[in-house]
Amino acid sequence: DARVTQTPRHKVTEMGQEVTMRCQPILGHNTVFWYRQTMMQGLELLAYFRNRAPLDDSGMPKDRFSAEMPDATLATLKIQPSEPRDSAVYFCASGGQGNQPQHFGDGTRLSIL
Amino acid sequence: RKEVEQDPGPFNVPEGATVAFNCTYSNSASQSFFWYRQDCRKEPKLLMSVYSSGNEDGRFTAQLNRASQYISLLIRDSKLSDSATYLCVVNSANDYKLSFGAGTTVTVRA
Numbered sequence: 545d546a547r548v549t550q551t552p553r554h555k556v557t558e559m560g561q562e563v564t565m566r567c568q569p570i571l572g573h574n575t576v577f578w579y580r581q582t583m584m585q586g587l588e589l590l591a592y593f594r595n596r597a598p599l600d601d602s603g604m605p606k607d608r609f610s611a612e613m614p615d616a617t618l619a620t621l622k623i624q625p626s627e628p629r630d631s632a633v634y635f636c637a638s639g640g641q642g643n644q645p646q647h648f649g650d651g652t653r654l655s656i657l
Numbered sequence: 658r659k660e661v662e663q664d665p666g667p668f669n670v671p672e673g674a675t676v677a678f679n680c681t682y683s684n685s686a687s688q689s690f691f692w693y694r695q696d697c698r699k700e701p702k703l704l705m706s707v708y709s710s711g712n713e714d715g716r717f718t719a720q721l722n723r724a725s726q727y728i729s730l731l732i733r734d735s736k737l738s739d740s741a742t743y744l745c746v747v748n749s750a751n752d753y754k755l756s757f758g759a760g761t762t763v764t765v766r767a
Binding site for chain 1: 688689691698699700701702703706744746748753754755757759760
């Protein structure tokens with residue numbers, strides 16, 4: 545089965561460090577989404593791309609977060625500088641044309657100390 | 658008002674029981690509807706799409722009521738492995754974004 549691949553699976557780092565999370569969407573999917581999930585907030589949409597173009601990043605703190613899609617097989621989410629409140633699970637999901645369902649990667653479990 | 662609202666539960670049911678729960682959505686222009694399942698510390702996984710006429714997938718039945726803007730999920734003959742959080746998911750006609758409910762927790766006990 546085709547899967548969305550995320551790396552790293554786990555990341556523990558100190559406050560102030562840069563964090564980069566990577567996602568390889570399912571081949572042929574042209575929409576890519578970044579979500580953050582915490583116990584308190586549930587699943588929040590941070591940003592999404594269609595055909596590599598950013599369509600909406602209103603859910604993302606602009607001062608420290610950035611999302612890019614350098615090519616069709618790679619999406620990145622960066623946090624610089626990281627803060628303890630960024631600790632969460634970050635999911636990447638990809639979807640096909642139209643209103644097709646999204647498929648999620650395993651997530652990156654991020655802990656900022 | 659949240660775009661998608663769900664009863665958080667938990668619904669605690671014995672094996673073999675039937676459990677059903679709803680979610681409501683606020684955007685009348687919503688076109689696609691899904692149920693996802695999320696196990697503890699795992700990613701959400703698509704359980705089933707929800708079609709206008711209602712649809713069934715094994716022990717799972719989904720219904721859509723556009724007039725009242727709600728969708729439902731019914732699980733028959735529940736198994737221990739059905740214990741999870743069920744996420745109601747909706748998107749709109751002109752948007753690729755999905756709106757997720759906060760989830761309904763189901764616990765099936767032996």
